[in-house]
Amino acid sequence: MSFHFRSQHSRRQFHRPTRTSGPVIPDRVSRVYLSQDQLKELHFKPTIGSIQLSEGHEAKFNCSIDIPDARVEPTITWVKNGLDLAPNGQVLINDLQTDTDGVTTLLSAVSINPVQRVDAGDYRCRLTISTTVVESQPIIVEVDGLPTFIHQPEDRNITRDTPFTLSCEAVGPPDPVQIRWLRDGLPDSDYHKSPSSYSVPGVDKYTQFSCEAHNQKGVATSREANINIKVLPSPVSNVNVVKSQSNKLTLSWSPGHDGFSPLTKCHIRVKEVSRRKGEVMTTRFINVTVPPFQSEIPGLQSMTSYNMSVSCSNEVGASPISMWIQGNTTEGVPSVYPRNVTVQLNESWLVIRWKPPPDDKINGILSGYDVIVRYGTQEKKVSLSNNMHTNIYVILLNTHLKNTLGWVLSAVVNLGVSDELQAKLQDVMVMRSLLSIGKVLGEGEFGSVMEGRLRQPDGTSEKVAVKTMKLDSFSQREIEEFLNEAACMKDFNHPNVISLLGVCLEVGSGHFPKPMVILPFMKYGDLHSFLLRSRLGESPMFLPTQTLLKFMVDIALGMEYLSGRNFLHRDLAARNCMLRDDMTVCVADFGLSKKIYSGDYYRQGRIAKMPVKWIAVESLADRVFTVKSDVWAFGITMWEIATRGMTPYPGIPNHEIYDYLVEGHRLKQPADCLDELYEIMYSCWRADPLDRPIFTQLRKMLEKLTEKLPESSSKDDIIYINTSFPEEDPDGETLPVERPVFSSSPSCSHRAAENAVITADIHGSLEDEDDDDDDRYVVVISSDPSLRSSAPVVPAGDSGTVHVEVLPPAVAFTAPPAGQCPSSQGTWLLQSG
Structure with a gap:
């Protein structure tokens, strides 16, 4: 004789206890070779029949069956209320098999610990051999515990002092179950056998009712039913004219609280606005069925102002009327001519x-x-x-x-x-x-x-x-x-x-x-176009940090002046700043400017096209503009300058800018931007406008940063501008050149040298006077015919005698690539040897 013991463990599957109409055939069928007569004789041994125990204890039961000549190990399965019973952390199934004289005895035991009310039900063993299903007698598990509610009192909306009835039902086991009613948490009745109906003669204020269910195991309490007293509705809100026509208006509104009674009608009051003082106008009443909470008001005069208010009714009565709003019908065709x-x-x-x-x-x-x-x-x-x-x-x-x-x-x-x-x-x-x-x-x-x-x-x-x-x-x-x-x-x-x-x-x-x-007339046009040309033009040039800082200081000075005169620009950007002939930046384009006459802010009164990527986050939300919103735009303009004309927030569409800023994002630091400069522009974008600096502070910080930087001294810091001679107008006046022309000639021929300059003004470079290792001069070349015989031509690449006039250093510009030469009228850099 041999013994085999097996334990089954797996994750529990939850099923609602229901019975199936037919037997459940397991996926695995035991292969046991028995005759039809032997199959007919197979049956499970008698079971315990029923088990009654208290909730929280352990439930144990088993079943067994003898099988002659079992060549392959058969398996017993358990079902509860007709559904497969799966083992889990609470349910443990143990199988035992013994073999004696050709007869196999199968025993399967179930342990449920701790047992709960949901574990109560009909348990059976099943064994499937070939197509034959053998099923044991049922084992009925009854779990005693606190009463379980199958119906609890429900919320009610009632008329004041009107009788109403509540119901409550709970079941065991164990039975019987007694019901007692509570009002606002205090006992309000004797004990009644479940189910119980409770008649209340009426209440005059908000009240809560619940019921207690008692049995031998203890007491369970139901949910609290809220008894609301029906009252007048609350006033409506958000009354708006959603559509205006020449002879009618369409009105919409949001209903207030219904007073615990459904709204059935709303009432619109319409009164023409008096055109003369003391004139009494007739009020017109319009009743509409709701929902929807919207209605047309027909029969109005064209281009006339009307005051309107709305109230709504339930079975108790009408709400207070809303605030009066004014709407205007649209115009019609004039009846007479001038x-x-x-x-x-x-x-x-x-x-x-x-x-x-x-x-x-x-x-x-x-x-x-x-x-x-x-x-x-x-x-x-x-x-x-x-x-x-x-x-x-x-x-x-x-x-x-x-x-x-x-x-x-x-x-x-x-x-x-x-x-x-x-x-x-x-x-x-x-x-x-x-x-x-x-x-x-x-x-x-x-x-x-x-x-x-x-x-x-x-x-x-x-x-x-x-x-x-x-x-x-x-x-x-x-x-x-x-x-x-x-x-x-x-x-x-x-x-x-x-x-x-x-x-x-x-x-x-x-x-x-x-x-x-x-x-x-601004010779170099707007700052944004100038920056783009410096980076993307046919002859790109490098603008050193000193030059960019000068642009920023110029704009800060201009905005400091405007803000001191109580002006809001509201459209500050590189495109709205202009470059004078001497490369001074001027704030321009005041199409959106407003003068502040009281307070320190201006509210945009109507929807207009606005430069979204330059607008402060609070102005995007509320259309309120202050000097600090101009400071925000100045920070964006600084970023434009530092990036040489790039578009702010690349890759982010306008409609996503507000969310992007509210989440705390800001423009990233440009690649070659000084940390201290980025800190200054970042201070302009602080979420709280009060935390942002004023233009005077910004101007001083930028000037201080400029003083820290060394003078442009390397060749990479010089910008070459081919400045043509001024044009001559018909009246003999000199016209300023329109824009800087950047030399990009790939080479200089001998003929070009012959036809080139006669005299040259040599400007002192930005080098330190004590530095003799790299003396440089900026030569202004002249083409005046009267000067062509006054000095010998300087051949390309040779030294020669030239008339030299040392001038003060000017704005620094970047040097052109080696091998380039200017036109016959322009600027040239000489390296002294």
């Missing part, structure tokens, strides 16, 4: 006057007039804004006549700008005849900048830049914003802030005056 149209011919002027239609006939806000003038076979139509102070239009009949000051001032009035802006512009108005327009220097979406000449009172002329509106059709607001930029610059007087030379008016294609702003 009145009292008169035409007056005065020398070379044609003056047209009229009176507007009555207010009640306009059916909206009068936006403007179309003036149609026919003379001869021609017809002209001009659209005028209604913002003009007088309904008058002046036509210049002879366009070749010079504009007089009277015409200019009349045109300003016709533009319809405010009295305040008119007063600012009148003393800077320039007659159109004094301005000549040249080529276009740059164009944007709405405007362009052109080269021009402004004739002075003494007969001389000055090269200027003329900024004008690009389109012939523009709105009144666009004209006023354009002129407001000029008004911003009117009183500026600082070397690092661009100044205003004047404002001029030109009669457009529809004989409508078009404003033009006259600015100083």
Whole structure:
């Protein structure tokens, strides 16, 4: 006789105790060779039948069966409520097999420790031989414990002092189970046999009910049922006009708390805004079924203001009304034409006057007039804004006549700008005849900048830049914003802030005056383009740190001046800074500038196109601009300069910038940027605006850093600029060159040497005077014909006698590659030997 003992352990599988309709065939079937008669005689030995024990104890039971002539080891499986029983950390199954005289006895024992209520059920052994399934008698496991709730009291919303009923049911084992009710945690009834229904005559305030279930094992308590008293709804919120039309408005709102009773209707009050003091307007009521919480208000007058409020009702009554909001219907077509149209011919002027239609006939806000003038076979139509102070239009009949000051001032009035802006512009108005327009220097979406000449009172002329509106059709607001930029610059007087030379008016294609702003001509254009050319142009050049710091100090000086005069720039960037002839940077482009009259901030009142990547994080969130938001933009501008014109936040789209900044990210330190310089620009991007430095502090930090740096002394620190001779205009005046031309000639021929310079001004280099190892001179080459016989030609590569004038050091520029030579008019570097 031999004995075999096996233990099965695996991860437990959870099943809901249910019975199956048929036997479960295990995956593994024992191969035992028995006859049909032997199979019919197979059966499990009687089991214990039933087990009753308390929760938390250990449950043990087993089953066994004798099998004759078992050649392959058979296996007993257990099922609970018809489902396979899997062993786990709580359930242990042990199998024992004995062989005696050709008969195999199989025994399988189950241990459940600790037993829980969920372990109660019908347990059976099964043995599958071939297609025959042998099943034991059931072992019924009953687990005693605290009562289990199968129904608990539920929340109720009731009318005050109205009777209602609650129910509770719990079961054992052990039974019986007794129920006692609690109100707000205190006993409120006697014991009743489960299940129990509890009738409450009514309550007048919020109350909680629960039930206790008692049996021999102890007490279990149900959840607390919340009994809410139905009340009036809370006021609605977020009342908004979501759509405006000429004769109706669409209103939406958010409901308040329903008062523990569903909202059935909402009530809209509509009242036209009184146009005259003391006038009593009728209130109109509109009831709507909800949801949705949105409704149209029909039957309104066009271009009329209405006050509206909303309340909602449940079965108790209506909520308080919301705050009144105002909405406006859109305009309709005017009912009548302008009145009292008169035409007056005065020398070379044609003056047209009229009176507007009555207010009640306009059916909206009068936006403007179309003036149609026919003379001869021609017809002209001009659209005028209604913002003009007088309904008058002046036509210049002879366009070749010079504009007089009277015409200019009349045109300003016709533009319809405010009295305040008119007063600012009148003393800077320039007659159109004094301005000549040249080529276009740059164009944007709405405007362009052109080269021009402004004739002075003494007969001389000055090269200027003329900024004008690009389109012939523009709105009144666009004209006023354009002129407001000029008004911003009117009183500026600082070397690092661009100044205003004047404002001029030109009669457009529809004989409508078009404003033009006259600015100083900037030789090297905007700073951003200059930086890009230095890095990506046909002849790239290296800008040393000293030069970049000078650009930053210039901008800081300009912004320090502006902030001291209570001006917010709101669009500071390298593209809006200009380079003068002497490489001084000027802050420019005040299209978004605002003067602060009270407080220290400006709130953007309407949605507009804004430079997202230069805007401070708080301004992106709230559209609030302060001097500290200009400081943020200055930090971005410093980064542009340090990277020689790279675009901020490369690879990050505009719509992700806000989240990127809120998460704490900032622009990375450029590769060749000094740590101390990066710390200065990083201080401009602190999350709290109060922690950011002011422009005076920034300027001092940058100047201090500049003082720490040595003077440009290596060849790599010099920038070569091929500065052509100034152009000559027809009047004999000298015109400044438009931009630096960087020499990139690959070689110098002998002929080039022969036709090259006669004399040269040699500028002292930036070397230390005591350093004799590397003496260098910057030679300014002249092509003046009168000088061609005054000195011998210096051949390429040879030494010779030249006239030398030592000048003070200038801005440092980078040296060109070896082997390059300048043009016959330009700058050359000599190495003395």
